[in-house]
Amino acid sequence: MEKSIAKVLLVDDRPENLLVLEASLAGGAYELILAQSGEEALKQILQNDFAVILLDVQMPGLNGFETAKLIKGRKNSAHIPIIFITALSKANEHIKEGYLTGAVDYIFKPFNRTILKSKVDVFVDIFRKQKQLEIQRNNLATQQIELKHQYNNLEKxxxxxxxxxxxxxxxxxxxxxxxxxxFQFSPNLKAIRSTKNGQYINVNKSWSDLTGYTLEEINSSNGLEFICTERDTHLDLKGDLSNLKIEYMTKNNELRIGLLSTEKIYINDELCVLSVITDITDRIKLETEISRLDNLNLVGEMAAGIAHEIRNPMTTVIGFLQIAKNDLGAPLSEEYINLMLSELRRANGIITEFLTLAKNKASNKNVENLNSIIQLIFPLLQAEALMSSKEVYLDLGDVPNLSVDEKEIRQMLLNIGLNGLESMIPGGILTIKTFLNELDQVVLQIKDEGRGISKDVLEKIGTPFFTTKENGTGLGMAICYSIAARHDAEISVETSCKGTSFFICFARKNNLVMN
Incomplete structure (x- = not known):
């Protein structure tokens, strides 16, 4: 049981006497509180409960006897033992008066420190035991009340x-x-299967309607597993699956697609698995059709873009040819011929860039290191940067080799790098960095210090024939995205008013061996 905190009150009008008493009782397991008058002692008694009071007899104002009478006359402090400390003679009349006022002991100055401390320790120990008894009595009373309350409530x-x-x-x-x-009326396919013998305990109406099997048929089919994936069977005997994409075969040999979720449950103390299949066959067909229509729409947009871009140079060539036809005696000047050739080359370049977008374009891939390709293209980018008072900085980390088409990677670096240089004012720095991310994937980062890309432009990056340049074809970034796709890489963009970073992250399966 936790010990009660004991307090001892020392009362003497002389500070030096209090100091002697305090030093004599130092180190005891109690708190010493000092008072220099009877009035101050009474105030302390109103605020604290004391184990014992050491009270000087001779004090100005209220002397020790008068103070003791007031203490004993008060109900809440009458129990506190008082030890008088006096330098007066040991006359019987003084001792008698002290005991009549309620003292339990008398100590005469000069006192023996050991005897004084022993007496105080005894009263402190008595105080603690009394407090413990009070706590025990209170606890017992509380227990009695609780027992009575429990007894009264027991019958109820x-x-x-x-x-x-x-x-x-x-x-x-x-x-x-x-x-x-x-279970029965859910639109999802639901079944309960025993993990002990694999038998189906119950299936709902949707399950029977879509699969074509009744409960009896599936249980009598010699272990037919109609749920499957490319790698696993018996999936509806596994618990804790969530929206796993699966295929299941109906009784009419129709292959359907669903999302399987499972949960272990107990039925009559038997461990079972509740499986729920959300059929998404029709949704996938709809998404496929929407994707096909989107592709057709994209083809239309691209055709319109090609027509627009090629019609301009063709118009120039046709115009000069018509001039030559109408004036047979005046052959075309070399300037006109060069202009027509330039326009034809422009049209041919647009067609070539457009064909580069084709995902089925054959790639000449070899095992290369990305850093080596960057270092080959670095002089060209650096020369372009110096012409406009800008700089290119390389920060190449130790990355594994990749299976890549060097020419395509160089083209992607040039397209994004030149765009970055064009976006910056003189003094800007273009940083090309390679590193491994937390998934051990090779990442190529191209960072500029331009004004950033607006949200509406960012949403259209990579769309064929979309450009913000006056003389651009709008195929540069589209080609970059096409090259990334052929290399199992993904392009992401981070942009702000302080610049833009393009991240080309190559799939982990493309990582080969370290240098």
Whole structure:
């Protein structure tokens, strides 16, 4: 049991006497509180409960005897033992008066420190034991009240228990009925299967309607597993699956697609698995059709873009040819011929860039290191940067080799790098960095210090024939995205008013061996 905090009150009008008493009792397991008058002692008694009071007899104002009478006359402090400390003679009349006022002991100055401390320790120990007894009495009284309360409630609890069991039985029955309704009439395919023997315990109407099997048919089919994936079977015997994409075969040999979720449950103390299949066959067909229509729309947009871009140079060539036809005696000048050739080369370049977008374009891939390709293209980018008072900085990390088409990677670096240089004012720095990310994937980062890319432009980056340049074809970034796709890489963009970073992250399976 935790010890009660004991306090000892020392009362003397002379500070030096208090100092001697405090030093004599130092190191005891109690708190010493000092008072220099009877009035101050009474104030302390109003605020604290003391184990013992050491009280000087001769004090100005209220002397020790008068103070003791007031202490003993107060109900809340009458129990506190008082030890008088005096330098007066040991005359019997003084001692008698002290005991009559309520003292339990008398100590004469000069006192023996050991005797004084021993007496105080005895009263402190008595104080602690009294406090412990009070706590025990209070605890016992509390326990008696609690026991009485428990006894009074026991009979009511017994009566209520019977009613609770009746209600619980009704709730269980209602819950079972509700589960059966939810189970049977859910639009999702639901089945309950035993993990012990693999037998289907129950299937719902949607399950039977979509698969074509009844409960009896599936259980008598010699272990037919109609749920499957490319790598696994018996999936509806595994618990804790969530929206796993699976294929299942119907009785009419129709292959359908669904999302499988499973949960382990107990039925009559038997471990079972509740499986739920959300059929997404029709949704996938719809998404495929929407994708096909989107592709057709994109083809239309690209055709319109090609027509627009090629029609301009063709118009120039046709115009000069018509001039030559109408004036046969005047052959075309070399300037006109060079202009027509330039326009034809422009049209041919547009067609070439457009064909580069084709995902089925053959790539000449070899095992290369990305850093080596960057270092080959670095002088060209650096020369372009110096012409406009800018700089290119390389920060190449130790990365594994990749299977890549060097020419395509160089083209992607040039397209994004030149765009970055064009976006910056003189003094800007273009940083090309390679590193491994947390997934051990090779990452190529191209960072500029331009004004950033606006949200509406960012959403259209990579769209064929979209450009913000006056003389651009709008195929540069589209080609970059096409090259990334052929290399199993993904392009992401981070942009702000302080610049833009392009991240080309190559798939982990493309990582080969370290240098």
């Amino acid at each position: 609890m017994i009566q209520d228990k019977t009613m609770e069991l009746v209600l619980a039985n009704r709730e269980l029955q209602t819950s079972q009925e509700r589960f059966q309704k939810i």
